[in-house]
Amino acid sequence: MSAMRRAVASPGVGVRLVDAAVPVPDAGEALVRTTLVGICGSDTHAVAGQHPFLTAPYVPGHEATGVVVDVGSAVDQLAAGRRVLLKPNVPCGACTNCLAGRSNACETLTWIGCDPSGVLSGAMAEYFVAPQANLYPVPDALDDRAAALVECLATPVHAARICGDLVGARVVVLGAGTIGVLSVVAALQAGAAGVVVTDMEPAKIDRAVRIGARAGVLATDSEVDVEVRTLLGGPADVVFDCVANERSLAQGVALLRRAGTLLVVGVPARDVTVPLPVIQDHQIPQTGAVRKADVSTATAPAPGEAPLASARFRRAWGTASGWASMLSRSRWNTGRAARSVLVIRKERSAW
Numbered sequence: 001m002s003a004m005r006r007a008v009a010s011p012g013v014g015v016r017l018v019d020a021a022v023p024v025p026d027a028g029e030a031l032v033r034t035t036l037v038g039i040c041g042s043d044t045h046a047v048a049g050q051h052p053f054l055t056a057p058y059v060p061g062h063e064a065t066g067v068v069v070d071v072g073s074a075v076d077q078l079a080a081g082r083r084v085l086l087k088p089n090v091p092c093g094a095c096t097n098c099l100a101g102r103s104n105a106c107e108t109l110t111w112i113g114c115d116p117s118g119v120l121s122g123a124m125a126e127y128f129v130a131p132q133a134n135l136y137p138v139p140d141a142l143d144d145r146a147a148a149l150v151e152c153l154a155t156p157v158h159a160a161r162i163c164g165d166l167v168g169a170r171v172v173v174l175g176a177g178t179i180g181v182l183s184v185v186a187a188l189q190a191g192a193a194g195v196v197v198t199d200m201e202p203a204k205i206d207r208a209v210r211i212g213a214r215a216g217v218l219a220t221d222s223e224v225d226v227e228v229r230t231l232l233g234g235p236a237d238v239v240f241d242c243v244a245n246e247r248s249l250a251q252g253v254a255l256l257r258r259a260g261t262l263l264v265v266g267v268p269a270r271d272v273t274v275p276l277p278v279i280q281d282h283q284i285p286q287t288g289a290v291r292k293a294d295v296s297t298a299t300a301p302a303p304g305e306a307p308l309a310s311a312r313f314r315r316a317w318g319t320a321s322g323w324a325s326m327l328s329r330s331r332w333n334t335g336r337a338a339r340s341v342l343v344i345r346k347e348r349s350a351w
Helices: 040-047 150-162 178-189 203-213 224-232 247-253 274-283 323-328
Strands: 004-009 014-021 031-038 063-071 083-086 127-131 136-138 171-174 194-199 215-218 236-241 257-263 285-288 342-345
Touching: 004 040, 031 083, 063 127, 063 150, 083 150, 150 178, 171 178, 171 224, 171 247, 178 194, 178 203, 178 236, 194 203, 194 224, 203 215, 215 224, 224 236, 224 247, 236 247, 247 257, 247 274
Parallel strands: 171 194, 171 236, 194 215, 236 257, 257 285
Antiparallel strands: 004 014, 031 063, 031 127, 031 342, 063 083, 083 136
16 A cells, blocks of 8 residues: 555646555654545636636545545554544634634644645545544434535534524525535524525525425526525525625625624635625625534534435546546536536445
């Protein structure tokens, strides 16, 4: 076990498979054999050259489950054979936010699987290493497919937590991709009275409704604001913007009551103009929710994996013709489709 294959994503270019040495865990780290890994919307955007921060080649894979195969010194909570899921954000532990218990807002936060420096390579490989603190044991009752979605769920759970008390709230979710659908789950679990979604695609709206949304409206409808308010029974108390472009931000502001809360959950591709006079006059706080809370807080019951996984590939590491080419395919790099999660099953027999 000295060599392996892993993916390298080159923003604006594509994805390739390369040979690499199996990493050796340092003190406090574990070596994990990847079992399942998801392709995030941030990866599809990065490959398309549309991510604001991922601009250099990197090893993707930050939504992952696997099995510990080796540990470094000072690892006392994990042992070989243990199933784990990955929390990708690595805080410094010493800045003001870390010391205040807000490690997800660490001043020097780094990411496993989103690190162009190459230091924190992701799980889109046969093996990866991670600090013990970033690996959470997976309960026997939770299968690998569901465990791979915990990292996705952690973002909406964090967003629902920081926006305040949602009990009885009227909530709108803009964008019914994976993060949008899980925002519906998180809002309802936090006590929202009802959630209405908008999206460009009817199929995504239908999925969100099956999972628990009260209703959905096509984002292209000329009377979308009126329709959403009618379905909610009034203006929204909270809007989760899981699209994060100029149009969605303006729509979110228009849907909110005065002093309502706008959560920017999606990753914007570029700077945008916002209706600042309305934001100021209506006293609308805007809050970013891009980083994850501790995944142990993501305990809200999630929908089954099947409605969220767009596709699954087996034995895909022999060539780049399967999942890797799909990640690079242009239809996955549009603003509409990029937010669907692709869960990849990797069989050891294919290595």
